[in-house]
Structures are given as structure tokens and as C-alpha cells.
Amino acid sequence: MPDKRNALVNSLLLALLMISTLTSLSTGTVQVSLADTLAALLGQADPMTDFVINELRLNRVVAGLLCGAALALAGCLMQTLARNRLATPGIIGIDNAATAFAVASVVGIGLSLAPSAMALAGAATATALAFGLAGAKGTRGYRFIVAGIGIGAIAAAITQVMLSRVAIDDANAAYPWTVGSLNARNPESVKVLAAGLALGYLVLMAITRALNTLQFADAVAIALGTRLKATRILGLGLSVLLTGLAVSVCGPVGLVSLLAPELARALSRPGKIPLTASALAGASFLVVADLLGRSLFSPLEVPAGIISAIVGSPYLLWILLRPTPRSLT
Template sequence: MSATVRPAGYALARKGRGSLLVHRRSALVAAGLGALLLAVCVAYLSVGESFVAPAEVVRVLFGHPSPDELVVETLRLPRMTTGLLVGLAFGVAGALIQTVARNPLASPDIIGISQGATAVTVAGMTFGVTSFTVLPYLSVAGGILAAALVYVFAWRGGMHATRFVLIGIGFAVALRSVTVLLLTKGDVTVAQQAHIWMTGSLNGRGWDEVAPLAWTLLALCPAVLWAARAQRTVSLDDSTAVSLGVRLGRVRLGLVALGVVLASVATGAAGPIDFVALLAPQIARRLTRTAQIPLLGSALLGAVVVVLGDLLARKLLSPTELPVGVLTAAIGAPYLIWLIMRSRTTGGAS
């Protein structure tokens, strides 16, 4: 008679001949975050200049005829869907990059990736590119270029976490200066549009912007599933991972590349919404109490932060609407300061 040995805190899920170890607390946290996200989405579709009862929102979403179809389906649902997808992408991107760098400060908006996407996108706006179907491609190109430069300059026979973050911060400052220079040289009207985009805003987003974002994220799902598995080996110390036959260089490069693409796509869709990729993975890790950053928890938390943030940004100073990036920055900046102070106190990377 044989017994299956499993680590403490894990449950064994069986289906047919297959089995899967599931971390109980992570599963409970993911279920709770999923329920919270659903509640936030219903509240988002209900609250506005005209209030729509939650029951009526559910009726519209299930395709039943309703006098509130215009408000829910045409005005609010595309904007909310954009925020949800952008939050998912930022959450996963932050989790992947922080896992590879092994540093909680390593998020796309800290190490220059978002700034690279912003600089190239603003350059496109300055030279007359204003289509929301084209700008995301410029953002992806800019994010990849910035990440490649940071990776090349940080590589010294290996990837050291502190060097990676510090060089990324240097590139972030330089690219921000390039963006400011482009704004001063461009047309006044274009500069105003670019300023609004740079704060991170979901205003005016419709189904035309949702469709390419959704299809891109759907196409990246197989890569995210691979990353969830590869993330476990990268979390091990280098000697253990190498002894298990893991090609750490290739795996790390693949995880970083996926995180860069996700962050750049999200930036192209809604602008650089700061601190979502920094906050979501760390909060998810503290909730699940796992050794590695949970991708699913980070994704759900990122979506909650963006959708709830945009709802509050619409209503706090009503009838004036704030860009969601202003609210996330107001929350994320104190957290960043606390994180740096904590790192110094505990002897971590500063």
C-alpha cells in the first residue's frame, strides 16, 4: 500500500490518470480575488452620471432587452474591458520581471520599459500618428528596444539583480527626458493629447481599441502558461536549477521578453499606468504567502486595481474625470518609498 507524499499546504487534485498539486491558500486567494473583480466590474457598470441597478446590469450582460443597453454596453463596458485587460497584462508583466530580477523594485515602470514605450509612442504622435490601432505597435517596439538596452548594459557574465534595476532606472530617466524633448518640439495640440495619454487614461476607449488588445493577449496565453511553469525553476538558486538541467539564460530571457511584450501592449492600449505592475505582484505574494510570485493572483489584482482605480477616478471629483494613472500613482508612490526604506532596513537591494 503506497501513500502519496505532498508538501504541507498543498492539495492533490486528480482527474482520470493525471494529478496536480494545488496550493490551497493560493487557490482560495485566487477565488476571492475573482469574486472581488466581478463585484468591482458590476459596480463599474452601475455607477456613473446615471445609476443602473446591478440586476439590470446583469440582464444587459446576458443579452436581455433593456433601456440601459446604451449606457452599459456602448459607454461603460468597452472602457471597463480595456481597463480589465490592461490590468491583467500589467500584473503578469510585473510578476515575471520581478521573478527574474529577484527584486520587488523591478517593474516595467521603474526599469525603463514603460518609458521606452512612451518615448516611441510620443515620437509617433509628434510625427502625425494618432490612430489607436497603430500606437500600440509603436509602444511594443519602444518597450522591446528599452528592455534590450537595459539587458545588454546590465549583463556582465550574468544578470545581477541590483545592477539590472539601477541601470533600468538610469534608462528610465534618460527616456523620460527624450519624451519631454519631443513634447516641446511638437505641435501644441498633439502635445496636449500626448500629455493626457502619458498620464494613463481609459477615457474614450471603445471596442475598436479592445479588439486588438484582447486578441494579442489571447495569442500570448500559451506563453503565459509556459511562464507559470518556467517561473518555478527560475525561483530556485542558480546551482540547483543548473543541476536540474535548466538553461537559466534562455528561460530568464524568455520570461523577461514576455513581460516586456505584455507591459508594452498594455501601455499602448491605455498609456503608462504607473505602479500597477509594481503593486499587484507584491500584494499577491503577501496574500498567498508563497515562495514565488503567483501569476494568477498578480493578474487578478492588477485588473482590480485598474478597474477600481478608474471607477474612483471618474467619481471622486465628479463631474471632472481624473486619468486612472493619477490615482494609481498617488497610491503607488508612497508604497515605493516604503519598499525602498524597508529594503535598506533589511539589507536588501536599495
């Protein structure tokens, strides 16, 4: 039987996403009406409007949509696997490690792989280290989170050391990966992210039932026919893939992976992992954060990563200070 509440939530979040996208495309130093924006997207606008929408803004907005969705899905997955609201890629250090590796490829320290490949390598390295340091508990418990926080701090320090030892031009080229920015993103990296996100989402839809059983005790999940080890390994791998590809495009905007799943979980029916709702919420959140960063202090631009941190940090503190955090379900 269809879940009417989740369908309604997804429809509302999709509508919000469309509004956010069109607003971001039409807003900037050059204001474009909604009608002209739609005409440009359909290839029916004048050359100037077409240039502003399709050449200057569209790739940036698409990058925000894809990065937000990927980070939110990765956060929802990691929270489900760890059964902990704090277990997101940004908090356990995956973002920072992916950023460090991506920066290493940009500043030219002998690692010539593309930022996408390097970011994936960094995300995988951080996950493996955190998993190993957590010991027998794997992704469960606070030991995994504490290990990840330590790894993230080390990765952030390494990034700063690399930036301090290279020429100013190289440091400026790598700067967007340290703060989280959608400005002038590489179209090829965006295409790779789009392919990875599509693949990851299809796989997640195929294993949704198994992921839902992870909310129960292991014995119950096994009794329901879930292959726990395979599901956890696949989920962890998808989280690394999505995080690495997203960071290779926009840098560390980690709090998206915390806020978007929380919003989706609050709106959706309890007992289900809100994967689609998380992706839609994450995409909207990052597009709006980028829009605010471009608009609030124009002509100065505040990176989307800083805007998301300003919005998300108080909520993170609220989670930490609550005496009895509510269940993920």
C-alpha cells in the same frame, strides 16, 4: 496535489474582480442599478441603459481589466527574473520608453506605425538598453535597475520635448499616453491587447515550473532541469510584449506592476510564483483606480495613472526605506 490555499486566493480575487467590474459599470454620472447593468450585459435592457453600459462604459472597463492584468503579469515576471521587488517595467523605464514611442506615432513626427507597434518597439528598445548597460549580470542586481531608471528618465524627457513642439490638438491627442488613462480607448488596440494577453498567459502557464525554479540559486535550478538562458529570454520577451501592449492602450500605469504582484505574493503560498493571482489583482486594482478617478471629483476626471501613483508611491517609498526587504519568496 491541488494547492488549496492558492485556489482559494484566486477565487477570492476573482470575486473581487467581478464586484469591481460590476460597480464600475453601474457607477457614473448616470447611475444604473445592478439588475439593469446585468440586463444590459445580457442584451435585455432598454435602449438608454444599453447605450450607457455597452457603448460608454464596457470598452473602458474591459481595457482596464486587460491592462491591469498585463501590467501585473509583466511586473511579476520581471521581479522573478531579477530576483528583486523593485524590478518592474514601470521602475526600470520600459513603461516610459513605450509611452515615448506611442506618443511619437500620435503626434506625427514621421513615424506612422500604430501606437501598439510603436509601444512594443519602445519597450523592446528600453529593455535591450538596460540589459546591455547592466553588462554580464543581465537582469540581476541593482545595476540593471539603475540603468532602467536612467533610460526611463530620458524617455520621459523625450516625450515632453515632443509634446512641446507640436500643435496643441496633436498634444491633446497624445496626452492620455503620458498620464495613464482609460478614457476613449481604441477598440482595435484593446483587441490586440486581449490576444497578446491570452497568448502570454498560456505560455506562462506552460513554463510555470521553470519560473518557480528561478527563485533558487542557478546551480539548483539547473539541477532541477531548468534551461536558464531560454527561460530568462522567454520571460523577458513576454514581459516586454505585455508591457508594450498595455501601454499602447492605457499609457504608463507602472505602479500596478509593483503593487499587484506584492499583494498576490502576500496572499499566496510561499515558494510559488503567483501569476494568476497577480493578473487578477492587477485587473481589479486598475478598474478600481479608474472608478475612483471618475467618481471622486465628478464631473472632473482624474486619470487612473494618477490615482495609482497616489496609492502606490508611499508603498514604493516603504520598500526603499526598509532596512532588510523580505525575499520574493
